[in-house]
Amino acid sequence: MLRAFSSRVRAASSLVLAEVNAAGELQASSLSAISAASKFGSDISVVVAAEDASAAAQSLAGVSGVTRVLAASGAQYKGGIAEVVAPLLKEIQVASGVTHIVGPATPYAKNILPRLAALLDVNHISDVIEIESEDTFQRPIYAGNAIATVQSADPIKIISVRATNFAPAEEGGSAAVEDAPSVADSDLSKFVGQELTASDRPELSSASKVVAGGRALKSTEAFETVLYPLADKLGAGVGASRAAVDAGYVPNDMQVGQTGKIVAPELYIAVGISGAIQHLAGMKDSKTIVAINTDADAPIFQVADYGLVQDLFKALPEMTEKL
Incomplete structure (x- = not known):
């Protein structure tokens, strides 16, 4: 049963913005955000906003460390419009006095949190990879070539965290589920629709194995006939370089990189990818990196644990056949 939203002033407390997919299912990155929020103490509230947030809210209530879940359901939340969700978070913060607001460093949260920061007149610190204290954080800069330590003097800290750097929170909680405060629909923007790519393969950001292709595959057909069979044999997610996406070989939701998705699987196979900084x-935080490229001097070999200098059109079918 849902309880009414209550206002409670808190010291060193946190609010986590959870993310759900189009079907209302909780995204794994939300569990990593909860794990990051635990660095600020044991008082963790989680808000989930969706057209129907009930199922995700119940899932979050069973997560260890969560003290309460705020469920915001309504047509205005469909599509995760920042102009609607940000005012919701502001109202919760003002009413409860949370000191830290945390979200995963995904397009969803990184669209909402900067607007929230503007509404609260504080800074937004993005892509946090380590939390040193309640006001000090580490984040990569210059495409990950340097790590900046940032200290915030703002009374409210708003951060997005890289899910790959924080272990997902585990089951074992029994948090109360409450109705979130009501906010009106936005006059500034409306959710019109979205086109989703359906796939039976693991979701790229959470896959334990990833096979990624670059421009050297030369066509969409090559991805389908050469790279996908290997990924399916391994049970891996499929990614791509920006060059392959820009060339139109694959959709942009498969892009891995600074302007795409950040991944850190147990196994990352880079096929025909030169290894640009972007x-x-x-992907450089992947546990084991395998590179396949005809150019022995390609930068990708500098970060690879294993390298194969061979034509991918010969190597991949042979690998697939032997699996």
């Missing part, structure tokens, strides 16, 4: 920023 791409390395999105």
Whole structure:
């Protein structure tokens, strides 16, 4: 049963913005944001906003460390419009006095949190990879070639965290679920629709194995006939370099890199990818990196644990056949 939203002034408390997909299912990155929020103490509230947030709210209530879940359901939340969700978060913060607001460093949260920061007149610190204290954070700059330590004097800290750097929070909680305060629809923007790519493969950001292709594959057909069979044999997610996306070989939701998705799987196979800084920023934290390229001097080999200098059109079918 949902309880009414209550106002409680808190010291060193945190509010986590959870993310759900189009079907209302909780995204794994939300669990990593909860884990990051635990660095600020044991008082963790989580808000989830969706057309129907009930299922996700119940899932969040069972997460260890969560003290309460605020469920915001309504047509105005469909599509995660920042002009609607940000005012919701502001109202919760003003009413409850939370000191830290945390979200995953995904397009969803990184669209909402800067607007919230403007509404609260504080800074937004993005892509946090380590929390040193309640006011000090580490984040990568220059495409990950340097790490900046940032200290915030703002009374409210708003941060987005890289899910790959924080272990997901585990099951074992029994938090109360409450109705979030009501906010009106926005007159500034409306959710019109979206086109989603359906796939049986693991979601790229949370896959334990990733096979990624570059411009050297030369066509969409090559991805389908050469790279996808290997990924399917491994049970891996499929990614791509920015060059492959820009060339139109694959949709942009498959892009790995600084301007794409950040991944850190157990196994990352880079196929026909040269290793530009933009791409390395999105995958260099992978546990084991395998590079396949005809150019022995390609930068990708500098970060690879294993390298194969061979034509991908010969190497991949042979690998697939032997699996």
